[in-house]
Amino acid sequence: MIELRQTLSTASDQPDSVGIAQQLCQALEDDIVKGKLPPGQRLEEPLLAKRFGVSRTPVREALQLLTATELAEKIPNRGVYVSLATPERLTAMFESMAELEGMCGRLAAKRMTSGERHNLEKIHHDLAQTVRHGDSDNYETLNRAFHNALYRGTHNDVLVDVTLSVRRRVAPFRRVQFQSLARLASSHEEHQGIVDAILRGDVKAAEELLYGHIMSVHDISQDYLASLRNDKAAEKPSDKVMIAK
Structure with missing residues (x-):
């Protein structure tokens, strides 16, 4: 998986999973619009959770936020993939x-x-x-x-x-x-x-x-x-x- 350089704040900075999810979502957004995560790249929950040192729950929430911005698309039975708006x-x-x-x-x-x-x-x-x-x-x-x-x-x-x-x-x-x-x-x-x-x-x-x-x-x-x-x-x-x- 393409390396993500952004890191999340510590738990003391953002104690709730929603705050962490928002940070993670923004990190992914920036990587997508900067071309670090190309269209078609699959965003896998376990790999993202490991890289950012968080549980899969905020990752799942982050991916839901990401799809709302249309920078990612959820394909049934396949997963979440990077996409760019037309x-x-x-x-x-x-x-x-x-x-x-x-x-x-x-x-x-x-x-x-x-x-x-x-x-x-x-x-x-x-x-x-x-x-x-x-x-x-x-x-x-x-x-x-x-x-x-x-x-x-x-x-x-x-x-x-x-x-x-x-x-x-x-x-x-x-x-x-x-x-x-x-x-x-x-x-x-x-x-x-x-x-x-x-x-x-x-x-x-x-x-x-x-x-x-x-x-x-x-x-x-x-x-x-x-x-x-x-x-x-x-x-x-x-x-x-x-x-x-």
């Missing part, structure tokens, strides 16, 4: 995400309290620091906080729940963008426009800018996954030559 499916997921984020931006521009606006500005300022230091890990963490602040600013719990559910499905693809330091800068620049629109209460601009922000990530993800597919296709002829020998 370009059409990926577009459908990002269009849904973009529409939801745009709606969040529109309502946040109208409903955010002064304290919530101040918090959004602070997160945006902290993000600038990570861009200057090229700290992609902390940028990713703060980026989630930035978008969460926008969601909460809608003061609509139903919309927040739906948005978070869809974000969970596209999260592995959204993380792809943070591999590029140049993207950190452009992402932060897009955030600036969003913050400015929120602060002046411009509901239309906030909606349009957030929609465009998410679709920019869509374009990056599509290009990246296309390169993975091309790399995989390029391997096949050489594999056949080896077999012929």
